[in-house]
Amino acid sequence: MTARWILLRGLTREAGHWGPFARMLERRSGAPVEAIDLPGNGRHCRAQSPWQVPAMAESVRRQATRGAPPIVIAMSLGAMVAIEWGRQAPHELAGCVLVNASAGGLNPFWQRLQPRNYPALARMFLPGLSPLAREKRVLRMTSARPWQHEGVPQTWAQLAELRPVSPANAWRQLWAAARYRAAAAGPPVPLLLLASRGDRLVSAECSRRLAECWAAPLQVHDWAGHDLPMDHPEWVAEQVLSWSRRLPRPDAGVTEVPRERHEPVILAPHTAGHR
Incomplete structure (x- = not known):
């Protein structure tokens, strides 16, 4: 079991968008949870978002509290x-x-951002749209x-008014995500991929391909x-905790574990109360 967790959100999102999941994870795991904002979002909304993902990673590393190696739970960007x-x-x-992840070089652009969303995304960056109207559109795109x-x-509109993401930063983040390329070999750390079959923004095929490679x-x-x-926060917490229990202890000095070959897709059954 990990000693602590770090949470990372995606495009124009911040720590407040994790909702009840962060507290649920902390309660169920007994380990502290730290939600970090990408530059340009949340507490760092006045900062300029980098044009490249590696620079975002450097910023996040500087923000992370020092201590035992954490497990990072991260969505999208x-x-x-x-x-x-x-x-x-x-x-x-x-x-x-990695939750609903994608990467250029391994996933085609039409799966990384499904074309049906192009007009809606373009309209959201136009002037005159209220924070509430914008967040209602985001909800329709991101929730099944x-x-x-x-x-x-x-709640999201209140976050947007308190810590607004500038249009320039939103475009920088979109550019960084679109240009991001991943190597054929994954990062040398234990990985778990979670994907949603009902994801209308990023195809679940992206996660399947990453898991396969x-x-x-x-x-x-x-x-x-x-x-x-x-x-479905309960399902995510269940998957994460089940997987993390099989990892080496953070204080054991192990930074890489042998990778076993896995079947790439395991369908999740419905859970009572989420039908």
């Missing part, structure tokens, strides 16, 4: 940053959980069951959307 962290300094990590999260757009385990949720920790 945050998952790309986690991959780079694992490449830059694998000794600093106990492992990475937006009607179950009626109060979420209001990197010989990493993959769990696929059968209905959740892109924001898997919001749509």
Whole structure:
């Protein structure tokens, strides 16, 4: 079991967007959770977002509290940053959980950002759209069951008003994500990939391909959307904790574990209360 967790969000998102998942993970694992914002987002909304993912990873590494190597749980753009962290300094990590991840070079662009979303994304960057209207659109794109999260757009709009992400930073992050390329070999840290079959933003095929290339385990949720920790936080916590119990202890001085060959896709059954 890990001694601590670090959470990384994606494009224009911040620590506050983890919602109840962070506390749930802390409670169920008994380990502290630290949510770090990418430069340009959240507490760092006044900073300029880098044009490249490796620079984002360097920023995140500087922010991380020193201590036992953490497991990083990262979504989307945050998952790309986690991959780079694992490449830059694998000794600093106990492992990475990549949620709805993608990477150029291994995934085609039309799977990394599905074309149906292009018009909606372009409209969200136009002037005149209120924070609440924008966040309602984000919810429709990222949740498979937006009607179950009626109060979420209001909470997200408040975050956007308190710590606004500038349009320039949003474009920098989108550019960095689009240009990001991953090596054929994964970062030398233990990996778990989680994907959502109902993800309308990033195809689950991206995670399947990464798992196949990197010989990493993959769990696929059968209905959740892109924001898997919001749509089904209990399932995510269950998968992460089950996997982490099989890892070496963080204080054992092990930074890499032998990779076993895994079947790339394991479908998740429905859970009571989430039908």
